[in-house]
Amino acid sequence: MEHHLALSARGVQMEYRDRQSGKRLLALENVDLDVPDGAFVSLLGPSGCGKSTFLKIVNGLLRQTSGEIKLHRVAKGREDAMVFQDASLFPWYTVTDNVAYGLVCAGVSRKAARERVQPFIDLVGLGGFGDKYPYQLSGGMQQRANLARALAVDAAILLMDEPFASLDAQTRELMQAELLRIWNAARKTVVFVTHQIDEAVFLSDRVVVMAARPGRVIADITIDLPRPRELSVKRTPLFQDYGERIWGLLAGRQEETASQGRAS
Amino acid sequence: MARASTADGPTFRTVLPRQRRRRSAAQRWYRRNERLVLSLLGIVAFFAVWQLGADAGIVDRFFFSSPSEVAIAGWAELQRARFWEDVRVSSVELAVGSALAVIVSVPLGLVIGWYRRLSYAFDPWLNFLNALPRVALIPLVVLWVGLGVEMKMLIVFLGAVFTIMVATVEGVRTVERQLLDVARSFRASEARIFTSLVIPGTLPFIISGLRIAVGRVLAGVIIAEFYAQTQGVGVMIAKAAATLQSDRMMFGVVLVTLLGIILYEAVGYAERWFQRWRPSLDLEETT
The missing domain is CATH 1.20.5 (Single alpha-helices involved in coiled-coils or other helix-helix interfaces)
Structure with missing residues (x-):
């Protein structure tokens, strides 16, 4: 069923010059990544590992220093759409207008866009909340609107930048299960950035583990858990094995960087 | 191990619910x-x-004077055609001057605030002109356009224009970086970024600029009228004071205050209309 690659990155580097010290910082070092069409791939790592930076480069919000990224062309519409951290809804727009934003930007009339986004509002479970303003929604509902906004432009790849990081633990779990349901219904390729191990394992076909300073890929782990997945899968031994293996990778790196810090 | 089965005795302090007093209808109405x-x-x-x-x-x-005398003098004024002419002239000066100030300052402020290089170039001038007491320019403005209504409109305009512009520029700079990323991510055009993000995001600042401007335009119109001595409520106040009619003068002052309140209310009304997407403060107070 995976016919082609949706995204292919080769040797992507991102350099910053630190304002104060003037030193060059490598936010991303030589990142290679292939994402097959329809796959759910997570980028997992501590803060500063460049996982969000990578997403922003794919989306075009940042430009890499070197290397290239190829996105599989789509017949119409966009290759990729971003689901932002902290919902990032326009507070002066209703839910419907927020969800319709991408379409309006693409030149669809406001009226037509409002009609076209209704199925997506229903899909994410916000039916009946279309006329509410963001301040009237809970954090979880705001993230649903954020997701619907990205779904509405009908892009082939969804780029999700820690969308559940600011939610409380119960809501986060609920949203993870919801996301899998929606992913199943919408049949998208997803690149999901997170720093939560269990979130990455639960959602993904593959977890790409990253380390910081410089930001780089240290492991690429295929998650062989059956789908569709329920939240109860988190209590199975297989799930916990994955978690521990990834934790081992991340913790090892932590110690390594800590000892480097002492040595210098 | 001994287990206590009751919570009695001096080792416990009891926390009781607040006592509800019965209140009469009048008390409840008052509250x-x-x-x-x-x-x-x-x-x-x-x-x-x-x-x-x-x-x-x-x-x-x-x-x-005294309130009753001011009321009597005011009633007498209301019967006079000259008074209504004064009110009309002052109102027109205020309305035209303020409207022009808004029309000029808001778009300019948005553009200057948005384009970094423009703001670098304009900032020193904006700060200079905003700090300058505009009434100091009255003699100069009189040289330019004479003593007519144009001069007074210009003073009103000058009183408000930089105040609103500075507030607008400041507001544009606070536009949320994350929402800008959203707009860019969905490939919003420059025009769309303005209409969907910059303008609504700046509105609270424009409104508070307008609030400050209300005081400035009122001061501007009255002082300009004092100076020109032709027509308007300012002239009425000045003439009444010069002829020692403190009751008439006080009535003029009350009238200017009323004008100020009306302008303030108009700004507040605009604020509520433009910001209906905001959680209302009244609700928070009652809960």
């Missing part, structure tokens, strides 16, 4: 309208003290 009642009481008390003081001779009627 609901407390704010209105006390505000009105404050206003009434002020006029009562003024009136009683004037009657008792503690307040000098020659300088301060």
Whole structure:
């Protein structure tokens, strides 16, 4: 069923010059990544590992220093759409207008866009909340609107930048299960950035583990858990094995960087 | 191990619920309208003290008049055509000057605030002009356009334009970086970024600029009229004071204050209309 690659990155580097010290910082070092069409791939790592930076480069919000990224062309519409951290809804727009934003930007009339986004509002479970303003929604509902906004432009790849990081633990779990349901219904390729191990394992076909300073890929782990997945899968031994293996990778790196810090 | 089965005795302090007192209908009405009642009481008390003081001779009627005399003088003014002409002239000066100020300052402020290089170039001038007491320019403006209504409109305009512009520029700079990323991510055009993000995001700042501007335009129109001595409420105040009619003068002052309140209310109305997407503060107060 995976016919082609949706995204292919080769040797992507991102350099910053630190304002104060003037030193060059490598936010991303030589990142290679292939994402097959329809796959759910997570980028997992501590803060500063460049996982969000990578997403922003794919989306075009940042430009890499070197290397290239190829996105599989789509017949119409966009290759990729971003689901932002902290919902990032326009507070002066209703839910419907927020969800319709991408379409309006693409030149669809406001009226037509409002009609076209209704199925997506229903899909994410916000039916009946279309006329509410963001301040009237809970954090979880705001993230649903954020997701619907990205779904509405009908892009082939969804780029999700820690969308559940600011939610409380119960809501986060609920949203993870919801996301899998929606992913199943919408049949998208997803690149999901997170720093939560269990979130990455639960959602993904593959977890790409990253380390910081410089930001780089240290492991690429295929998650062989059956789908569709329920939240109860988190209590199975297989799930916990994955978690521990990834934790081992991340913790090892932590110690390594800590000892480097002492040595210098 | 001994287990306590009751919580009695001196080792416990009891926390009791608040006692609910029964209140009469009048008490309940007062508690609901407390704010209105006390505000009105404050206003009434002020006029009562003024009136009683004037009657008792503690307040000098020659300088301060009294509420009843001001009311009588005001009633007499309302019958005169000259008075209505003064009010009309002042209102037109205010309206035209303020409207022009908004039309010029908001778009310019948005553009200057948005384009970094423009703001670098304009910032020193904006700060200079905003700090400059605009009434100091009256003699110069008179040289340019004479003593007519144009001069007074120009002074009103100058009083408001930089104030609103500075507030607008400041507001544009606070536009949320994350929402800008959203707009860019969905490939919003430059025009769309303005209409969907920059303008709505700046509106609260524009409104507070308008608030400050209300005081400036009122001061501008009155001082300009003092200076020109042709027509308007300012002229009425100046003439009444010059002829020692403190009651008429006080009426003029009250009138200007009323104009100010009307302008303030208009700004507040605009604010509520433009910001209906905001959680209302009233709701928070009652809960």
